[in-house]
Structure formats: C-alpha cells, structure tokens
Amino acid sequence: MLLLALLACLARPVAAQASIPAPVVIEDVVWEEIVPADGDGGGERFVATEAAATPRGLATFMATFGPFRVLDANRAALVDVTDARSPAAFLAMLAAYPGIATVDMIDCPGTEDDRANLALGRMIRARGIATHVPARGFVGSGAVELFLAGAHRSAEAGAAFAVHSWQDEDGREPADFAADAPENRVYIDYYRAMGMPPSQASAFYAMTNSVPFAGAKWMTAEQMRAWVGFD
Numbered sequence: 405m406l407l408l409a410l411l412a413c414l415a416r417p418v419a420a421q422a423s424i425p426a427p428v429v430i431e432d433v434v435w436e437e438i439v440p441a442d443g444d445g446g447g448e449r450f451v452a453t454e455a456a457a458t459p460r461g462l463a464t465f466m467a468t469f470g471p472f473r474v475l476d477a478n479r480a481a482l483v484d485v486t487d488a489r490s491p492a493a494f495l496a497m498l499a500a501y502p503g504i505a506t507v508d509m510i511d512c513p514g515t516e517d518d519r520a521n522l523a524l525g526r527m528i529r530a531r532g533i534a535t536h537v538p539a540r541g542f543v544g545s546g547a548v549e550l551f552l553a554g555a556h557r558s559a560e561a562g563a564a565f566a567v568h569s570w571q572d573e574d575g576r577e578p579a580d581f582a583a584d585a586p587e588n589r590v591y592i593d594y595y596r597a598m599g600m601p602p603s604q605a606s607a608f609y610a611m612t613n614s615v616p617f618a619g620a621k622w623m624t625a626e627q628m629r630a631w632v633g634f635d
Contacts, residue, residue, distance in 0.1 A: 462510065469497035477501060481508040482550065487516040491524045498531065506534040507554070514545030518570060521546045522594050525553035529598060537563040537625065544620065548612070549591075552598045557634030559625035571617035578613045600632070608632065 462481055465473040470493025471484035480497060498504060507528065515521035528535070528550065535554030537543055539562035543551050548567055551557060559565075569577045572587070581587045588609070595605035608631055615621045628634075 467497075467500065469493040469500075472497050472507070474501055474504070475508070477503045479506050479508060480504050481510045482512050482547070483510045485513050485516050486521050486524060486546070486550070488520045490515075490517075491520055491527060494524055494527055504533065506536055507550075508541070509535060509537045509543050509547065509551055510541050512541075512543045512547035512550070514547050518546060521549060522590065525549045525594065526597065528553035529555060534558070537565075539563060542566075549594065552595065552632060554634075557632070559628065559634060561625060563625040565623040565625070565628045566620040567612040567623070568615045568620045569613045569617045577617055578609075604632075 462473050462475070462483060465475055465481070467474040469480075470490050471482055471486055472490075472493060473481045473483055474497065475481055480501070532555040533553075534556040535551045536557075537551065537559035539560040541559070541563045542565075543563070544566035545568060548565060551559075551565075569579075570591075571577050578588055591609050592602075592605045595608055596602060600608065611621075611631065623631075
C-alpha cells in the first residue's frame with residue numbers, strides 16, 4: 405500500500421538529546437473538538453522525504469507535546485507529521501508554555517488526519533502564533549496548511565516546500581468531485597480564513613492539485629512567497 409510505503413520512507417532516526425532533563429511527553433490527551441459525522445478520521449496526506457537534509461528531531465529541547473518540541477519559553481518546533489491527537493497536544497503545550505509565539509517548522513512532511521490538521525491550523529491562527537521555516541527546513545503536503553496559519557509567516561533561503569493533491573479513503577482525488585463540493589470547499593474556505601482573497605484561495609488550491617497524490621511539486625521559499633506572501 406502506498407501510504408505504508410511512505411511511512412516507511414519517513415522512518416528516519418531522531419537525533420539524540422544532549423545532557424538535559426528528560427522531556428515531558430504528553431501523548432494521550434483526549435480531544436473531542438473534531439468528531440467527523442461518519443465516525444472516521446481525516447485522510448492521510450504527507451510527502452516522503454527519504455534523503456531529508458533536516459533531522460526529524462532536535463538535539464536539545466525542553467519538552468515534547470506530540471509532534472511539537474518546546475525550544476524555550478517563546479518558541480516551539482514542529483518536527484513530524486500531525487495526527488488526530490495533535491490539536492490536543494498543541495493546546496496542552498500552550499497551557500504549559502503560554503508564552504510561545506512562534507513555531508519553527510523543521511521537518512514537516514504532512515499529516516495523518518486532514519480534518520485535525522485544518523483545525524490545528526485554525527488554532528494557530530486564532531492564537532496569533534507566527535510560523536517560520538529555517539534554512540534547510542522542510543514543509544510538505546498538509547503541513548503547508550499549518551505554515552499558512554501563521555499570523556506572521558517567514559522562511560529562510562534554503563527552506564523547501566512540497567504540495568500535491570489529497571486522496572480520500574476510497575482513492576478519490578479533488579478532480580473526482582465538483583469544484584464546489586464540500587470536499588473541495590473545505591480547503592478553499594480554510595485558505596480564505598488564513599487571509600487569502602477568494603481568487604487567490606482558488607488559484608492556490610488549483611496549484612496544489614496540479615500534481616497527483618502520489619507525486620509532489622517542490623518549491624523554494626521564494627516560489628512559495630510568490631504564491632502566498634510572507635515576511
């Protein structure tokens with residue numbers, strides 16, 4: 405199965421921690437804000453990165469909350485795919501570290517749950533948190549929605565982005581639905597909520613769907629800036 409193969413590609417070792425106290429790990433937080441009507445979670449959407457230039461983990465950090473690593477009182481990093489538990493992990497992180505104002509997107513291949521991922525993006529935007537991609541940072545697939553969520557967005561030269569179509573549990577992609585179908589509208593509505601005017605939201609969504617689910621359109625920081633604008 406393609407998704408299992410992609411997961412195998414993502415299985416890179418996490419960098420060892422330096423001599424610091426063991427991080428606080430919060431994995432099993434119950435979060436009930438998203439309950440899909442059909443009882444199923446959102447589909448998986450991420451980009452395999454067999455030869456990534458950035459580590460999935462960080463050498464030093466203060467605490468772990470799902471895919472987030474707390475770097476200091478004001479900054480956190482995102483270093484993995486998001487899933488259904490990530491919104492709860494994010495809220496728990498902010499409860500413990502309310503001063504966090506920026507999320508560094510270090511190694512972000514995408515998401516295992518699109519619905520939860522879009523909700524997480526809305527949480528980031530609602531709390532006025534900035535998103536930043538450092539040099540050699542990677543933001544792909546569903547993680548691009550999280551980058552767009554930043555109240556202020558920035559990316560250094562050398563950062564990489566990748567987009568592609570989504571695919572549902574039945575193997576259907578955006579073109580299999582009408583342009584105004586709920587399956588497509590949810591993304592355009594999200595982009596508009598992130599500050600894009602209607603025409604830009606539609607154009608950006610069309611660009612992300614210009615390659616199939618199994619492929620990827622790779623972009624530099626400057627190319628992404630031309631599409632969405634950032635600091």
